[in-house]
Amino acid sequence: MLKININETTHLFEKQNLVTNKNGFDNVVCKKCGLKGKRTLETVFVARTKANAKKITTCNSNSSVATRVRILKQPSGNKSFENLTVGSEHEVIPSPESIYPNTATSVWISGAGGTPIRILKHEFEKIN
Ligand SMILES: [Zn+2]
Numbered sequence: 001m002l003k004i005n006i007n008e009t010t011h012l013f014e015k016q017n018l019v020t021n022k023n024g025f026d027n028v029v030c031k032k033c034g035l036k037g038k039r040t041l042e043t044v045f046v047a048r049t050k051a052n053a054k055k056i057t058t059c060n061s062n063s064s065v066a067t068r069v070r071i072l073k074q075p076s077g078n079k080s081f082e083n084l085t086v087g088s089e090h091e092v093i094p095s096p097e098s099i100y101p102n103t104a105t106s107v108w109i110s111g112a113g114g115t116p117i118r119i120l121k122h123e124f125e126k127i128n
Pocket of ligand 1: 010032055059
């Protein structure tokens with residue numbers, strides 16, 4: 001199963017069932033790409049299939065993914081985060097982890113020493 005955090009996704013998940021299922025899950029479907037999953041709390045579980053992988057890629061590319069960003073809030077982290085200061089600008093790099101692609105709400109940039117770092121929507125603004 002793939003796990004999608006509803007706070008960091010470009011999918012627009014809509015609950016399908018009127019009453020939450022006995023097992024605590026809601027059936028959800030993305031209004032944009034049709035991706036179906038089961039949601040509990042802040043996570044949507046999606047079957048790991050080729051069709052779903054395609055929907056995820058398409059839905060992300062439909063949104064405006066940044067190619068260059070400016071840091072708005074100093075992300076906390078280890079030494080790799082030292083080159084990130086408020087106002088500094090960074091090129092977005094290809095995601096090193098397919099489970100976390102670059103999206104409108106989170107992108108990868110090069111940290112100190114070239115270590116890939118993922119930053120979240122409240123930490124950056126899109127320049128390009
Ligand atoms: Zn979607």
